[in-house]
Amino acid sequence: xxxxxxxxxxxxxxxxxxxxxxxxxxxxxxxxxxxxxxxxxxxxxxxxxxxxxxxxxxxxxxxxxxxxxxxxxxxxxxxxxxxxxxxxxxxxxxxxxxxxxxxxxxxxxxxxxx
Amino acid sequence: xxxxxxxxxxxxxxxxxxxxxxxxxxxxxxxxxxxxxxxxxxxxxxxxxxxxxxxxxxxxxxxxxxxxxxxxxxxxxxxxxxxxxxxxxxxxxxxxxxxxxxxxxxxxxx
Numbered sequence: 001x002x003x004x005x006x007x008x009x010x011x012x013x014x015x016x017x018x019x020x021x022x023x024x025x026x027x028x029x030x031x032x033x034x035x036x037x038x039x040x041x042x043x044x045x046x047x048x049x050x051x052x053x054x055x056x057x058x059x060x061x062x063x064x065x066x067x068x069x070x071x072x073x074x075x076x077x078x079x080x081x082x083x084x085x086x087x088x089x090x091x092x093x094x095x096x097x098x099x100x101x102x103x104x105x106x107x108x109x110x111x112x113x114x
Numbered sequence: 115x116x117x118x119x120x121x122x123x124x125x126x127x128x129x130x131x132x133x134x135x136x137x138x139x140x141x142x143x144x145x146x147x148x149x150x151x152x153x154x155x156x157x158x159x160x161x162x163x164x165x166x167x168x169x170x171x172x173x174x175x176x177x178x179x180x181x182x183x184x185x186x187x188x189x190x191x192x193x194x195x196x197x198x199x200x201x202x203x204x205x206x207x208x209x210x211x212x213x214x215x216x217x218x219x220x221x222x223x224x
Contacts, residue, residue, distance in 0.1 A: 004156075031210065042117050042202050042214035043157065056209060091156050093212075102147065103204075103212055105156035 002026060004106035006092050012112045013082055020078045021109045025094030032075050033103060034067055035091040036060065043091055049075060050097060082113045120203055120215030128223050133190040135201060135218040143205030146179050146186040147212065151200045160201075161188070193222050 005024040013019050025032050030051050035043035046065070047057045051072035061067075064082075069075040079086055089110050093103040120137045127133060137146070145164055149157035161172050163179035163186060170177055176189045186203055203215040 006156075033212070035212075035214075040217075042120075042204075042217050043212075044117070045211050045213065048211055056211060093156075097210070101145070101206075101210075102159055102162045104159060105149075107156045108154075110154070 004092055004094055004104055006090075006106035006109050008109055009107060010110050010112075012114060015084060015113055016081055018078065018080045019082060019111065020076055021090055021092075021111075022074060022076050023092030023094075023106060024074045025092070026104060029094035029096055029104075030072070031095045031097050031103075032069055033093040033095075034075070034077050035093065037089040037091055037108070038087075046077075079111075082111075084113045087111055087113045116213050118203060118205060118213055118215040120218055122218060123216070124219040124221070126221045126223065127193055129193060129195060131193055133193055133197075133220060134187065136185060136187045137203030137205075137215045138185045139205055139213070140184070141205070141207070141213075142183040143213075144183075144208060145206035146177070147204045147206070148175075148177050148186070148188050149202045149204060151202060151217075157202055190220075193220075195222050195224060198222050 007022045033048040034046040037043045049069040064080045067077045089108045091108045093105040095103040118139045148160045151157045161177040166183045168179040174191045178187045200217045204212040
């Protein structure tokens with residue numbers, strides 16, 4: 001399978017704990033996006049990378065959130081000191097920057113903070 | 115976060131009927147994309163539009179990029195039960211991020 005891969009698919013954590021999610025984009029896609037989706041809403045932009053450079057961060061991304069893409073391939077999204085309001089589906093997408101620039105999404109990581 | 119206006123919010127139709135939904139924005143976009151999402155899964159790309167006025171088909175799906183670049187439409191002809199799901203529009207900004215619509219939930223009855 002050469003699609004976008006996200007791990008884990010589900011994560012249940014206690015409030016105050018740190019969590020880390022991983023995204024493996026489609027091979028050779030240089031752009032990688034993170035989105036958050038709550039129930040009944042469309043995906044909301046969090047941040048994106050071109051290769052290893054983080055180009056833009058949403059105001060939704062508080063200081064407790066950090067994303068990295070150290071080698072320009074896979075990316076991690078870490079949430080520190082989780083809160084119940086962090087419960088959501090976290091989606092990753094990747095694309096080329098030239099030519100066919102459609103963004104393809106992974107299956108998401110559903111986070112539940114209890 | 116910013117979201118585009120998508121209508122209708124939900125639709126309940128009979129199998130075989132045609133469906134239309136649209137998406138509007140106060141901002142201009144360079145690209146419009148339409149996705150379908152099943153429960154617990156990520157959005158799946160249906161159609162991509164790159165030019166104002168462009169009309170593109172993918173099987174029973176047809177989408178149009180509005181002339182003003184501020185809207186887009188998706189039509190589904192002869193609906194079938196597997197069309198059930200949530201449909202999202204998304205516009206690509208000039209900084210290459212995607213802004214999504216609020217979604218249209220489609221229910222198809224046999």
